[in-house]
Amino acid sequence: MSKLILTHEVSGLGAAGDVVEVKDGFARNYLVPRGLATRWTKGGQKQVDQIQAARKSRAIATIEEARDVRDRLQATTVNIAVRSGENGRLFGAVTTADIADAVKAAGGPQVDRRKIEVPRPIKTLGEHKVHLRLHEDVQATIEITVVPGK
Known part of the structure; x- marks a missing residue:
């Protein structure tokens, strides 16, 4: 088992700044080469503290605040204008960054694109x-409406 510090959020494993123990192969072949984690050291604890402080400053503080933001977002109509072909197919795809920008433009809060999941x-x-x-x-x-534009 390898002890690692996550530098990015990994679905099903943890958030940035978490110290996790994973199997050696998963650490060696996936997490470390992709820059999602670094090896844990005593000096790395300082890095953990910095990552957690940065995450805490960006995060929504309380559950009540998160529920309020959720209610506002679900009541908001989010439109994204993109280039499309004749039959309604897009040139490319709508990215999570596009969605985050559209939520902000629709009057919603600033949303971290890494917190957006597109099925x-x-x-x-x-x-x-x-x-x-x-x-x-x-x-x-939330429902987003993709409309022709640009």
């Missing part, structure tokens, strides 16, 4: 459902 790639015009992790106990499902 299937959005490659067509129309309405699509997207999940946002606002807090570890609060998720929001």
